[in-house]
Amino acid sequence: MDLKKLAAALIPDADLLEPDSYEQIYPERNTAKGAYVTRLAPSPTGFIHLGNLYSALADERAAHTTGGIFYLRIEDTDEKRKVEGAVESVIRSLKYFGIKFDEGAEIDSPLNLYGPYYQRQRAKIYRAFAKRLIEQGRAYPCFCTAEELDKIREEQNAEKLTPGYYGKFAKCRNLSEEEIYSALRAGKPFVIRLKSCGDIKNKITFRDAIKGEITVTENDQDVVILKSDGIPTYHFAHVIDDHFMRTNLVIRGEEWLSSLPVHLELFKVLGFKPPVYAHTCSLMKTENGAKRKLSKRKDPELSLDYYRKAGYFPKAVVIYLMTLLNSGFEEWRLKNPAADISEFKFKVEKMGKSGALFDLDKLNDISRNEISALSPEECFGFLKEWADEFGDAKDRQHFTDKAYIVKILNLLMGTGGKKRRKDIERAEQGVRLMDYFFDDTFSPEYSFRCGKEEANAVLQGFYDVYDPADDNSVWFEKLKAVAASAGFAAENSEYKAHPEAYKGSVSDAAEVLRIAVTGSPNSPDLCTIMGILGKERSLARLKAAIK
């Protein structure tokens, strides 16, 4: 069979370049020795998720700790699953979490020498190589319909054979010249398949940067490399793009491990050198006691927007992912709380081998710590940003008074004291924590441990003596006096010794005041809170609580 003629019939494009010319168009990068060129290659099929961030972080760190390049490529080869606006969302989300690209799609950079960075725009390149494979007899057209393929699969299932298009099941592999051209004349749609030379009896040992030595079986599947719309499958695009974009480290999820033999064969047949692969473990969650991979469809907590809406401090999410990514990071962070993350010596080889359960408690803890380390002004900025985007009208209104909010934050963060408080876990919760400082969001429920009469006595008593000029100790002495005259023990120790002699302890009296002023039995220092609220408002709240 005249393969040259066949290739021209199958891929008639007039404007294809000679495949080898791409070696000159996309020359080797002149990065330093040992520098990693990495990429994030999402498909624009919906929201970007935690798994992408996790991977992006690894890529970014691997590149930038070695003086390499990190770029963004959009794998938009699946027209059916394309989602409008997905690319913008990817970029916006990654920016929110502080991930920076050196080059790539929608990145304004003089380094964009290896583009286009959208795979659809690279169709010619793939087609040029597919054409050559056909000429070399290493690829062929397949006219099988979806129904035919289903039938083959059923047969294979029934006979408990490995499913797929291979060996005797690869019906189109040995089509005669006649058959091909008549199908072509009839206008039958076709795909281009790799003519695999592999044998599953052969094992390949391969070194993964994370998992170490891996033994896989050789590929024997005649995988599709060009779909019937003329666009490549992931496998083909991956091999060609990562070769010509000069990627030398591919970090991707371990779900790709099973198609590694395909990729290895493609690299071989195209005469390219494969990159270093690093297959990361997936993030897991438990559901009904069973462990499973976090799923984009089922788990909202996988969406990065989920964390934005909940007001997680972006750096906290990054730090949490870093602790999963590189053992040793957490301890480094503990020792260097103020250091920039980029100072940590990230190592691809140190990435975890097994799937980690996503631990919200740990994220929350990290988030509290990171927020507590901010200045009140920085914290204000962070909370305001959240309030403006996700808060209601009242929240937005409250955040117009910066001086007042900063006063509150000084209290909530314990800025003046010896030790910082860690009250704020994330923006949403932090904003709610401040509700009682505003009359329009103050909604107390008066439920005291002590009786109504004693409560009234405390409220009225303190109402009469409160002076905003009092410092903390004077304030507390006054409270003790009021408590004592209402029948409470002025000292906790005294109450513990003789509980029957009192209506309660000074704690119980303080609780009455606290609930009256904040609506809650728990709060930071009450004296300071009353100071922030101001005399008038504080007294009004005491009065309002008297029943």
Added chain:
RNA sequence: GGCCCUGUGGUCAAGCGGUUAAGACGGAGCCCUCUCAAGGCUCAAUCCCGGGUUCGAUUCCCGGCAGGGUCACCA
């Protein structure tokens, strides 16, 4: 089911031939204390199982078992 990956406290994990088997989150308790938060101290909790190899295995080998992943003209 085939193939592949992974298996140290509840979770993330260090350790990689001899350790009282780190640390962090979470849990329990105590202290501090007007409550909460923070902080300090203390405690409970782990090497999947079975065979080897070895003077000695959590560490090495083999075999199970368990969990996960994957078997598309999706990535």
